[in-house]
Amino acid sequence: EAGVAQSPRYKIIEKRQSVAFWCNPISGHATLYWYQQILGQGPKLLIQFQNNGVVDDSQLPKDRFSAERLKGVDSTLKIQPAKLEDSAVYLCASSPTSGGAGWADTQYFGPGTRLTVL
């Protein structure tokens, strides 16, 4: 079974520039998550999709971040314009369900995109 794919793996940009990340979840997984992981911290949920609908985007800085999940499969996360504090690893995860019991709600993570904003 193929895992969660993300690209690019690394990105370096200057502040005020724009950047986009792509995620392809595990086939058949209904729920997709984007996390921001700052060095030395645990992941912080930015947005959660259930199929192509947004379940939770309460921690997404909507003035600069946007995300979409067209057709309920792939997803893109965009930052425009980037700030220095956006430097982090952006993790995409998917799960079969969003509220299942036990292993049914296991989140499978991609390798992440490491963003450096100069």
Next chain:
Amino acid sequence: KNQVEQSPQSLIILEGKNCTLQCNYTVSPFSNLRWYKQDTGRGPVSLTIMTFSENTKSNGRYTATLDADTKQSSLHITASQLSDSASYICVVRPANDYKLSFGAGTTVTVRA
């Protein structure tokens, strides 16, 4: 606010030795508690999952314990190997919410 605190922040052990990582949480009531392993440059991978009624769960050389009364969990690594070098993250799912609470992780370095 649901919180998950992990200790120590980092540790170094010699290959073949054992170590124990701690996780204290305030999430209540909770549905399950997981330990994830995150290798450098990779996404986290689930090691164990325990519900509130379980006390221990093993996955190879990894053994997780849970004390729901004191809201503490531990992850014990037996006979450590170089490949155990990673960050270990404690993650708690509340019973009444889908949002996960992540700890900051413990970075383990195994040296030959």
